[in-house]
Amino acid sequence: MTATKKIILFDGVCNLCNNAVQFIIKRDTTDRYRFAALQSEIGQKMIAERHIDTAQLDSIILIEPGVAYYTQSTAALKIGRSFGGFWSVLAVFEWIPEKIRNSIYDYIAKNRYSWYGKKDACMIPTPELKSKFL
Template sequence: MIPADKKIIVFDGVCNLCNGAINFIIKRDKNDIFRYVSLQSETGIRIAEERRIDIKKSDSIFLVLPHKAYYHKSTAALNITKDLSGLYPLLSVFLILPKFFRDWVYDIVAKNRYKWFGKKSHCVVPTPELKALFID
């Protein structure tokens, strides 16, 4: 079940970089803002379909807001930083850069993420204490 009061991060569950990013976010989500779902899961696929996102053409993270809107690519990543503890919200200043430039950089990393960081054969199962943060 998708909680109506949480922001949902839809991520590539087999990507080592993406899994590392999710662990990073979890440690800094002091106000319990986010829930997480793998793009490969039934729920991740359904969320993408509801928003007309073609997951076959997208190498992106998605931040789904409670009111059904969503961000993807660099805009999602930078909006996620706004809700983290520490100095990370300052990174959202990069939202002033043109989207085409931010997404160009994002796309370079996304295109090479498996080569640079590796890939798992299946989605990682969260530890029991973190399982409640994941949907599906």
Template sequence: MPAIVLFDGECNFCDASVQFIIKRDPKGYFQFAAQQSDIGETFKREYAVPDTLDSILVIDQHKVYNSSDAALQISKHLNGLWSYLYVLKVIPKPIRNVVYKFIAKNRYAWFGKKDSCMIPPPEIRNRFL
């Protein structure tokens, strides 16, 4: 069963992150859905994700990862040296999440925001739910 990445579909940084993952995940381990989409909302309800959580989410093997745990779970399955970033898991979660939350809090100011979610090109459309 593929893992699912739920991302902020209005965030330019998040969109670029999805493109980054796709390029480094040629086996298609990850599928994607915008959190604002119907399917994204359904997953959030199904896994009891609080509306106040401002984080990328990864659902992998029926477990939900958020914040730095989600980013590391993604890195674990990427090609190349990116998979080695998973060793950062040894850093205590509160410390990792300080960095993650700083980036998440400033992502719109630094990278901008879209009016709507992107429409994936045909060659990767099957990876989007």
């Protein structure tokens, strides 16, 4: 099943990240995404399989199985654009050089706990949402 779904790895203790996951779920009308916390066993396995150094990369990770994976601003833009409609306008941000986009992304990522808070443990999905999480 996950071979046909795109996978979003996120910081499971970050309030901003958890809110972003809820935002994505509400707009994922075609059921294209599955989610896993970076801290989870499956998240760690997927990171290791792709040789991603999370000490150097504090980011959301979008995995398209059998295709590629994306991080930081590129992952966020690809997810946002997938909603279609008005969200397609996010394509204009791809004209901004990735280094500049990622510096803004990194600034937000660096401050996310102080700005939005942090949970003591990863979120536990409700029974209705459990099928969306790996």
